Amino acid sequence: MIFVALEHILTHISFSIISIVITIHFMNLLVYEIVGLRDSSEKGMIVTFFSITGLLISRWISSGHFPLSNLYESLIFLSCSLFIIHIISKKSNHKNNLSIITTPSTIFTQGFATSGLSTEMHQSAILVPALQSQWLMMHVSMMLLSYAALLCGSLLSIALLIITFRNNIHFFCKRKNFLIRPFFFGEIKYLNEKRRRVFKIKNPSSFSFRNYYKYQLTQHLDYWSYRMISLGFTFLTIGILCGAVWANEAWGSYWSWDPKETWAFITWTVFAIYLHTRTNQSLQGTNSALIASIGFFIIWICYFGVNLLGIGLHSYGSFTLTSN
Amino acid sequence: MSPPLNPAKTLGGGPIPRTLFSSLLQPTFKSPSSIFLSNGRIPHALRIASKLNTSQDSKSRAPPDDNNSKKKKKRIVVFGSAPPVSEEGNGVAGNGEGKRAPAGVPLWGFFKRMPKKVLAALSNLPLAIGEMFAIAALMALGTVIDQGEAPDHYFQKYPEENPVFGFVTWRWVLGLGFDHMFTSPVFLCMLILLAASLMACTYTTQIPLVKVARRWSFMNSTEAIRKQEFAESLPRASIQDLGIILMGAGYEVFVKGPSLYAFKGMAGRFAPIGVHLAMLLIMAGGTLSATGSFRGSVTVPQGLNFVVGDVMSPNGFLSFPTQAFNTEVHVNKFYMDYYDSGEVSQFFTDISLFSLDGKEVMRKTIRVNDPLRYGGLTIYQTDWGFSALQISKNGEGPFNLAMAPLQTNGDKKLFGTFLPIGNTDSPNVKGISMLARDLQSIVLYDQEGKFAGVRRPSSKLPIEIDGMKIVIEDAIGSTGLDLKTDPGVPIVYAGFGALMLTTSISFLSHSQVWALQDGTTVVFGGKTNRGKIEFQEEMNCLLDKVPEIIVVDDTLNG
Numbered sequence: 001m002i003f004v005a006l007e008h009i010l011t012h013i014s015f016s017i018i019s020i021v022i023t024i025h026f027m028n029l030l031v032y033e034i035v036g037l038r039d040s041s042e043k044g045m046i047v048t049f050f051s052i053t054g055l056l057i058s059r060w061i062s063s064g065h066f067p068l069s070n071l072y073e074s075l076i077f078l079s080c081s082l083f084i085i086h087i088i089s090k091k092s093n094h095k096n097n098l099s100i101i102t103t104p105s106t107i108f109t110q111g112f113a114t115s116g117l118s119t120e121m122h123q124s125a126i127l128v129p130a131l132q133s134q135w136l137m138m139h140v141s142m143m144l145l146s147y148a149a150l151l152c153g154s155l156l157s158i159a160l161l162i163i164t165f166r167n168n169i170h171f172f173c174k175r176k177n178f179l180i181r182p183f184f185f186g187e188i189k190y191l192n193e194k195r196r197r198v199f200k201i202k203n204p205s206s207f208s209f210r211n212y213y214k215y216q217l218t219q220h221l222d223y224w225s226y227r228m229i230s231l232g233f234t235f236l237t238i239g240i241l242c243g244a245v246w247a248n249e250a251w252g253s254y255w256s257w258d259p260k261e262t263w264a265f266i267t268w269t270v271f272a273i274y275l276h277t278r279t280n281q282s283l284q285g286t287n288s289a290l291i292a293s294i295g296f297f298i299i300w301i302c303y304f305g306v307n308l309l310g311i312g313l314h315s316y317g318s319f320t321l322t323s324n
Numbered sequence: 325m326s327p328p329l330n331p332a333k334t335l336g337g338g339p340i341p342r343t344l345f346s347s348l349l350q351p352t353f354k355s356p357s358s359i360f361l362s363n364g365r366i367p368h369a370l371r372i373a374s375k376l377n378t379s380q381d382s383k384s385r386a387p388p389d390d391n392n393s394k395k396k397k398k399r400i401v402v403f404g405s406a407p408p409v410s411e412e413g414n415g416v417a418g419n420g421e422g423k424r425a426p427a428g429v430p431l432w433g434f435f436k437r438m439p440k441k442v443l444a445a446l447s448n449l450p451l452a453i454g455e456m457f458a459i460a461a462l463m464a465l466g467t468v469i470d471q472g473e474a475p476d477h478y479f480q481k482y483p484e485e486n487p488v489f490g491f492v493t494w495r496w497v498l499g500l501g502f503d504h505m506f507t508s509p510v511f512l513c514m515l516i517l518l519a520a521s522l523m524a525c526t527y528t529t530q531i532p533l534v535k536v537a538r539r540w541s542f543m544n545s546t547e548a549i550r551k552q553e554f555a556e557s558l559p560r561a562s563i564q565d566l567g568i569i570l571m572g573a574g575y576e577v578f579v580k581g582p583s584l585y586a587f588k589g590m591a592g593r594f595a596p597i598g599v600h601l602a603m604l605l606i607m608a609g610g611t612l613s614a615t616g617s618f619r620g621s622v623t624v625p626q627g628l629n630f631v632v633g634d635v636m637s638p639n640g641f642l643s644f645p646t647q648a649f650n651t652e653v654h655v656n657k658f659y660m661d662y663y664d665s666g667e668v669s670q671f672f673t674d675i676s677l678f679s680l681d682g683k684e685v686m687r688k689t690i691r692v693n694d695p696l697r698y699g700g701l702t703i704y705q706t707d708w709g710f711s712a713l714q715i716s717k718n719g720e721g722p723f724n725l726a727m728a729p730l731q732t733n734g735d736k737k738l739f740g741t742f743l744p745i746g747n748t749d750s751p752n753v754k755g756i757s758m759l760a761r762d763l764q765s766i767v768l769y770d771q772e773g774k775f776a777g778v779r780r781p782s783s784k785l786p787i788e789i790d791g792m793k794i795v796i797e798d799a800i801g802s803t804g805l806d807l808k809t810d811p812g813v814p815i816v817y818a819g820f821g822a823l824m825l826t827t828s829i830s831f832l833s834h835s836q837v838w839a840l841q842d843g844t845t846v847v848f849g850g851k852t853n854r855g856k857i858e859f860q861e862e863m864n865c866l867l868d869k870v871p872e873i874i875v876v877d878d879t880l881n882g
Contacts, residue, residue, distance in 0.1 A: 126663050126665070126667055126669070127669075128668075129668065129669065129670045129671055129691070129692040129693070130692050130693065132669075132670065132692070132693060133693040135693075220857075223856060223857055224857075227854075227855065227858075230830070230831050230854070231831060233827065234827050234828050234830070234831050237823060237824060237827040238824050238827075238828070241820040241823060241824055244820065245817070245820065246693075248813065249693055249694075249695065250692055250693045250704070251704065251706065251806070252619075252695070252702060252704040252706070252806045252808045253808075254613075254813070254816060255610070257466065257471075257505075257506045259467045262463045262464075262466060262467050263463075263464075263467065265463060266460045266463050266464055269456050269457075269459060269460040269463075270456075270460060272456060273453050273456045273457065273460075276449060276452065276453055276456075277453065279449070280449050283449075283450075283453075306467075
């Protein structure tokens with residue numbers, strides 16, 4: 001009983017803090033930036049991270065198995081992994097501004113997990129016999145870590161695409177641009193930040209300012225999306241292969257073309273294509289970014305779409321959307 | 325990993341085929357920073373600027389070197405030869421370096437006879453990308469179209485009168501074999517083509533890369549060093565200090581006279597080859613699995629036995645029975661564990677294996693996720709059933725009533741049996757019905773179909789129905805076992821292990837650093853193939869640590 005109460009409290013804490021953080025972010029974007037608020041949103045993220053981790057741990061203790069047995073838990077874990085990426089990128093002191101991607105993503109996954117799913121789905125499910133294995137921890141946590149990293153990487157690529165083609169969009173639909181504006185918030189902010197930094201170091205450059213920043217920004221986006229996707233690809237490989245070994249232990253076949261398996265393999269293939277385009281000068285840049293953004297949608301099909309159908313061996317994660 | 329380099333040997337220039345690089349060199353020498361310039365318009369300004377910068381640099385700094393710059397020009401060709409290859413990364417043969425690849429390795433000997441054009445075409449990167457896209461699309465299609473249904477299903481779902489997307493009818497689906505996508509000739513052909521591309525790319529592009537990568541060595545001209553992606557000059561520094569600091573950061577450092585060469589993460593450069601080879605290994609293992617395995621599935625009531633060979637059926641033409649097929653399997657016991665809520669938590673089957681002469685060779689209690697392995701044979705717990713109900717009626721018996729599985733919607737099982745009462749030959753026989761969801765509890769209904777009670781087999785508690793005293797003695801379950809022999813598994817597992825390892829290593833970047841003591845100044849240059857920004861940060865951090873030498877003589881004299 002105490003665990004139920006604890007979970008409740010932690011869910012509420014994380015959700016309310018996240019709402020505050022997202023408000024701060026939107027204020028920063030749409031109105032103007034207050035440095036103090038930015039720091040506090042950082043702190044809020046850290047508090048949320050700890051409350052989510054606490055939530056997972058308390059579920060682990062109360063249910064007695066690794067808390068990755070249904071969609072709700074996996075979504076929580078996904079936002080937890082996004083947090084991990086966020087915090088690592090903060091701590092490692094690269095000026096990569098991954099937080100622009102990670103913060104809203106975390107907020108959306110967390111928000112969806114808490115409010116988008118029906119409350120019955122929050123209940124920790126018992127483990128069916130097939131899931132009772134040490135491989136569960138390895139396979140599912142690796143898969144979700146890889147989803148988190150790949151989502152970040154492909155979002156960066158989408159941002160790159162938007163920036164590259166924004167001028168064109170601007171050109172023929174000026175009015176629409178206002179509507180699209182909120183979607184650019186990450187980039188605009190990034191741009192601002194970059195500009196400040198460059199001002200600070202007083203780089204005497206003779207280029208057209210805008211173009212130079214844009215160039216640098218696209219380079220950075222390109223680079224960081226490449227690194228994130230490489231990392232996510234490694235995790236994805238390990239995750240899929242662990243799943244295959246597990247399947248061979250449980251069902252006697254390491255690959256059975258189950259829909260989820262197949263889509264995971266499609267994801268793997270698409271990101272393999274991405275990594276190959278990176279090796280070729282002529283295909284780098286916009287082309288590889290396009291492929292990464294295809295990958296973004298494929299991850300969601302793999303993670304959600306297949307569950308919506310609720311077929312195959314991975315059907316325990318299935319759910320029906322709450323329409324009524 | 326390759327053995328550590330011996331740069332001193334290659335330094336002499338000796339057998340380095342300059343022709344091999346002369347064409348490759350061009351792109352690098354045009355714009356050293358071209359790696360950062362990916363799309364045309366915007367970078368253009370920078371390209372010009374960087375060129376200007378370098379020319380200014382050389383004008384302002386080069387004069388002392390000018391007199392022997394000609395001598396050094398020659399060397400640049402040799403030492404600068406590396407960059408273009410490293411920028412290619414893996415898997416590319418766009419500029420036809422494969423054609424010049426020396427073919428002497430015995431392992432790849434048979435490729436020599438293959439027409440080079442075919443090889444070059446196969447290792448073409450766009451083709452490989454196209455193949456991967458095609459495979460991904462086919463797989464996606466395979467999840468959209470229902471697999472393995474009867475033809476009637478497709479006639480209904482893809483009718484000719486009302487084609488999906490205007491053209492997809494059942495003729496397409498069945499004609500191309502998309503009702504069994506993952507074994508259809510189209511899909512298998514694509515996989516074979518991809519495997520061929522993998523092999524061709526490994527042979528024509530990646531293996532030559534290794535050979536080139538092992539030729540890295542010192543750079544003896546400041547200009548060549550300054551041409552690197554990351555270049556810096558440190559006034560009043562010593563190359564020894566730099567070497568120690570680099571060593572501290574995990575670099576392998578080689579110093580010879582005034583020049584220094586250091587590298588880190590060489591494995592990161594070779595790992596993509598490993599990835600490709602591991603993929604091939606997995607494909608080979610998968611093929612062996614598909615052609616050389618036996619499968620069998622059997623439902624055995626508790627207490628009965630069967631011979632392995634009787635239930636196994638070969639999968640392909642390479643399936644050869646093994647010794648283990650003569651083994652007799654005896655199911656000693658089948659039972660289930662339940663959660664408090666009544667749901668099944670685990671299935672257990674206690675099985676014994678007997679050899680031909682009746683000796684017990686193995687005994688194990690298997691469960692889901694914990695199969696039995698014996699001589700290449702694996703027995704999995706996959707299913708269960710309710711075989712029979714043992715009851716006694718009015719003290720007579722016990723009788724065995726066979727339980728039949730009943731159709732229910734949903735994935736829960738339901739079994740039922742019927743105990744006839746009175747004249748069994750009459751057209752409308754009445755009796756007691758018994759239903760069970762699991763082996764734990766049996767629900768009994770009387771002749772009118774009214775609920776009579778629930779009994780547990782373990783309780784031995786009698787129940788009175790229509791004047792009869794019925795005792796449920798035992799519930800006999802049957803275990804569903806899957807049997808398999810798969811000679812491909814060890815190969816596939818080896819491939820899995822190699823793939824995990826090499827993909828992880830592929831994340832590392834191969835960084836190289838050159839430095840040259842030029843008077844009191846150390847000219848420093850470095851490059852890396854993957855983590856470029858991290859490398860810059862690391863180098864900035866390391867170079868800050870290099871101590872500045874204060875020339876004591878000057879202060880004394882002054």
